[in-house]
Amino acid sequence: MSALLALRAAASEDVLSALALFMMVWAAWGGDRAARMVGWLAVAALAAAMALTVPGLCHPLTGSAASAFGGLYSGDAFAAYAKLLIYGAAIVAVLVAPPFFERLGGYRAEYPLLVVLAALGMGLMVSASDLLTLYIGLELNSLAAYVLAAFYRADERSAEAGLKYFVLGALASGILLFGMSLVYGFTGATGFGAIRAALGHGPMAMGATFGMVFMLAGMAFKISAAPFHMWTPDVYEGAPTPVTAFFAMAPKVAALGLVMRLTLVAFGTQVGAWQPIVAVVAVLSIVIGALGAIGQGNIKRLLAYSSINNVGFILVGLAAATPQGASAMLVYLAIYVAMSIGGFVAVLMLKDEHGAPVEAIADLAGLSRQRKVLSACLAMVMFSLAGIPPLFGFWGKFVVFQAAVAAGLVPLAVLGIAASVIGAFYYLKVVKVLYFDEPTGKAIGRSDWIHQALLALAALAISPAGYLATRWLGALADSAAAALFAAG
Secondary structure, X not given: OOHHHHHHHOHHHHHHHHHHHHHHHHHHHHHXXXXXXXXXXXXXXXXXXXXXXXXXXXOOOOHHHHEXXXXXXXXXXXXXXHHHHHHHHHHHHHHOHHXXXXXXXXXXOHHHHHHHXXXXXXXXXXXXXXXXXXXXXXXXXXXXXXXXXXXXXXOXXXXXXHXXXXXXXXXXXXXXXXXXXXXHXXXXXXXXXXXXXXXXXXXXXXXXXXXXXXXXXXXXXXXXOOOOOOOHHHHHHHOOHHHHHHHHHHHXXXXXXXXXXXXXXXXXXXXXXXXXXXXXXXXXXXXXXXXXXXXXXEHHHHHHHHHHHHHHHHHHHHHHOOHHHHXXXXXXXXXXXXXXXXXXXXXXXXXXXOOOEOOEHHHHOOHHHOOHHHHHHHHHHHHHHOOOOOOOHHHHHHHHHHHHHHOOOHHHHHHHHHXXXXXXXXXXXXXXXXXXXXXXXXXXXXXXXXXHHHHHHHXXXXXXXXXXXXXXXXXXXXXXXXXXXXXX
């Protein structure tokens, strides 16, 4: 493939790389006084990357035209779909940050730069078609994420979150790298297509099986799947809320997209080897996420367990190992990003009269009598996360369970549906506190206009109006899933 076509396939990464370098120089020259301008430049860079990605989804590259840099990179429709979600989530993370950090003592120019670099790494992750590209993208994202978790240096919880994330993240990266070395040793290849060809359809060598298991274990940490979820509640609670919102959205999409490429492309001929693992992890994530959230008194920790729970539902679609299951996963991811935006923007709007964040669920008692619109939107997010119709969150669960049943995984679908009833309890608990408890008068602080606008958009997306987009969203997800299976 010519260098020009390769650059065209990776146009979004080219733009983000160039503008990230420019932002780095601008931030170093202007200091924190330039933070606002650097933030707007980050939004422009991410928006430009989205604009360059859209043609890749509407008019996707196929075959050799989608492969670039000697087979290290894939610019197909699947990558384009995931990147649109990643860049959109990154834009939200940049937009919501200035009011939060300025209230706590200053908005630093490094924040939007780190978000852009993390988004660049995530773009490489979902486009990876080789173990080398996979690891480069993953570490670029992870290194930026470790710093973001500890970004609010005046808060001990933030420093603790960054340290925990770094130590456990390094351990997970080591496990992943060890698995990659085993897979390379037993297949003699690093490209996903070459690994697939080397494994063939016969019994998998024991060493390659161990390598696959180690790789899946390392990726389970990155997506907060049980039993590798232990870092999630502490990091979500301790990290600054805009950072937590970012972690709940973009890295989830990137890591799940990478897991899909690994399982359905690199190990696509060995479905029997990884399908039981994914099914068990899905059930564990659904159950542990639901049970762990019941006793939580902090809204951010509750949303952390909610993310574990939702990852379990998404993995039900992967366990199906069919194009329908992959499409269902992508539909669920888009809906989950919209729900996460609504949930975390609502949390950002919960402030006391002095502007300090209000995170205790008990402090939200009777909020509906003082802030009716905010309470209604937060209740809508909770009902949608619980999968209660007619809100759009129900559609995400419906399509993944439908894919599981169509693939013959009826017991898995039944277990998932039964466990979702448990999860409904803690979502309804928040709604009960908002509407039926006696008011505490704590979360009465004024909200910023950008937060109000984003919450309104998220509420509209997850409302019954979202069903108007089902055909369009389903068609895009089908196209992306088809590109993924074609790559295999």
